[in-house]
Amino acid sequence: MAKTYQISDGNxxxxxxxxxxxxxxxxxxxxxLAGTQGVFTYDPxxxxxxxxxxxxxxxxxxxxxxxxxxxxxxxLAEQSSYLEVCYLLLNGELPNKTEMDEFRDAITHHTxxxxxxxxxxxxxxYDAHPMAVLTGIVGSLSAxxxxxxxxxxxxxxxxxxxxxxxxxxTIAAAAYxxxxxxxxxxxxxxxxxxxxxxxxxxxxxxxxxxxxxxxAKALDVLFxxxxxxxxNASTSTVRMAGSTGANPYAAxxxxxxxxxxxxxxxxNEAVLNMLAEIGDASQVPKYLDKAKDKNDPFKLMGFGxxxxxxxxxxxxxxxxxCHQVLEHYxxxxxxxxxxxxxxxxxxxxxxxxxxxxxYPNVDFYSGIxxxxxxxxxxxxxxxxxxxxxxxxxxxxxxxxxxxxxxxARPRQVYTGYDLRDYVDIDKR
Ligand code: SDX
Numbered sequence: 001m002a003k004t005y006q007i008s009d010g011n012x013x014x015x016x017x018x019x020x021x022x023x024x025x026x027x028x029x030x031x032x033l034a035g036t037q038g039v040f041t042y043d044p045x046x047x048x049x050x051x052x053x054x055x056x057x058x059x060x061x062x063x064x065x066x067x068x069x070x071x072x073x074x075x076l077a078e079q080s081s082y083l084e085v086c087y088l089l090l091n092g093e094l095p096n097k098t099e100m101d102e103f104r105d106a107i108t109h110h111t112x113x114x115x116x117x118x119x120x121x122x123x124x125x126y127d128a129h130p131m132a133v134l135t136g137i138v139g140s141l142s143a144x145x146x147x148x149x150x151x152x153x154x155x156x157x158x159x160x161x162x163x164x165x166x167x168x169x170t171i172a173a174a175a176y177x178x179x180x181x182x183x184x185x186x187x188x189x190x191x192x193x194x195x196x197x198x199x200x201x202x203x204x205x206x207x208x209x210x211x212x213x214x215x216a217k218a219l220d221v222l223f224x225x226x227x228x229x230x231x232n233a234s235t236s237t238v239r240m241a242g243s244t245g246a247n248p249y250a251a252x253x254x255x256x257x258x259x260x261x262x263x264x265x266x267x268n269e270a271v272l273n274m275l276a277e278i279g280d281a282s283q284v285p286k287y288l289d290k291a292k293d294k295n296d297p298f299k300l301m302g303f304g305x306x307x308x309x310x311x312x313x314x315x316x317x318x319x320x321x322c323h324q325v326l327e328h329y330x331x332x333x334x335x336x337x338x339x340x341x342x343x344x345x346x347x348x349x350x351x352x353x354x355x356x357x358x359y360p361n362v363d364f365y366s367g368i369x370x371x372x373x374x375x376x377x378x379x380x381x382x383x384x385x386x387x388x389x390x391x392x393x394x395x396x397x398x399x400x401x402x403x404x405x406x407x408a409r410p411r412q413v414y415t416g417y418d419l420r421d422y423v424d425i426d427k428r
Pocket of ligand 1 (some may be wrong): 228229231232233262263264265267291292298299300301302303304305306307356358361362363
């Protein structure tokens, strides 16, 4: 017999159904409550609310496990490639060889930007944060593809996803070139996804540029690990914007804006700045005390997670990968990495962090690798945005294809005034 929950205010009671997925915590279906009991449910910051059904990504936060479409992220990082993972997230299955070739070809042939869009960059000041530029440029894509995107048409949705995944490296690299005053470098079709990105960022017209395959592979692994993370803040933002029927490029730009915050994807930049500020292992206890002090706004960036109450599996893979990358670049004694390891060691033994189950998250170690690859600190969050684009697009496509989709519209507990009379300005 299906399990139900009973809710009663003493006079009337309602039976609430349980919604069960294939894995994970079941959810109580509270949709009828307002009608039967005259109450809403209260859950600011959505700590206990499932906003949708999804078969894309599963996290077991207690065990520290993450799967895309049923495949463990560790196995994908080890054996797959970012573009293959993109196909998997978008389509639900790993591609066969023909499907993969067609997908790679589709992505490769959508990498260029409309020349009118390229002119938009000149409107940004040279020191604009690249995430601000990304938000603007991606939002502007909606002006280029507005009449060609029918959100109800699966074929249009597929082309949108391909365009987005293809253009993000070009858009982000151009934001970087704008910030350093160098000419923008266009995509080269014979290069793979991350090699192309590295070339568009670091090549200059005056010299030949050879992509370092170790750097391209390291970026590819990082991108796999960042590709999706179920209903995180930026993905939920994309879903919310998309639920109105908004243009999908505009919806993705809302995700980029949400990702930029230091509590979310902006943490990778904040971690590097924090490590630079701490400076030395001898300062670690002082900064841990600051992080524990409720009167001090300082938080240990790259630590803690809403869902993981155990190691973030992505942080484990990245930490292991840091060793390999630093060794390749003869940077074994990298001070920031040593400091990060020491901070992690001390925090994981500290009662405050142990009690609250605060572990390093995906953003804690990624910046060390980005830095070793020569990627400037203000481009760390754009790297996350490029990788997460497939997650945003997959969730948007899943939602738009769901016949149950309705506009997302939360309710509130009102705490303001009751009705009062307008007072003329002279009498206030
Ligand atoms: C990402 O959601 C996703 O899936 C996101 C993400 C993805 O792939 O999409 O995984 C990517 O956003 C990773 C998170 C990056 N952010 C940071 O590293 C910033 C630092 N961490 C936090 O501010 C915080 O831990 C969050 C935002 C990540 C989670 O916030 P929650 O779930 O609201 O947890 P909380 O703030 O309520 O913390 C619970 C307790 C509190 O203490 P008490 O009030 O119980 O005494 O733990 C404390 C917090 O003060 N705490 C920290 C801390 N994080 C939480 N204390 C010191 N340093 C920290 N980093």
